Amino acid sequence: MQRSELLERVTIGLHAEIDLDPGWWWNRGLQYGTLEYWKAYEKAMESEARDLQEFIRDHRSRDGYGINIVREYKMICKFCGYEYPDDYNGILDCCNDAINAEQENIKALVNE
Numbered sequence: 614m615q616r617s618e619l620l621e622r623v624t625i626g627l628h629a630e631i632d633l634d635p636g637w638w639w640n641r642g643l644q645y646g647t648l649e650y651w652k653a654y655e656k657a658m659e660s661e662a663r664d665l666q667e668f669i670r671d672h673r674s675r676d677g678y679g680i681n682i683v684r685e686y687k688m689i690c691k692f693c694g695y696e697y698p699d700d701y702n703g704i705l706d707c708c709n710d711a712i713n714a715e716q717e718n719i720k721a722l723v724n725e
């Protein structure tokens with residue numbers, strides 16, 4: 614039997630996403646991709662979701678609707694921005710600042 618005959622794609626969960634447009638004004642002066650940019654964007658999206666939720670609440674027949682902000686994360690060094698895997702559990706060694714911070718942490722553990 615072919616692999617395609619052995620496997621079937623089945624749906625096991627469904628959810629809907631909604632596109633929100635928080636407007637162009639919220640990120641004035643913030644450079645795309647910076648931590649400040651993403652924090653401001655997250656706030657703007659949360660605020661927009663609350664506004665739309667209020668709008669839906671005014672239309673009682675749609676009470677069951679909800680708006681969830683789906684977030685994507687990555688783990689980055691706060692000193693140099695190096696990207697680590699989500700489940701990374703090892704020593705941070707991307708830059709001198711991270712290495713120094715790790716050594717401080719180890720010292721603190723030893724002194725406890």
Ligand SMILES: [Zn+2]
Pocket residue numbers: 690691692693694695707708709711
């Ligand atoms: Zn680093």
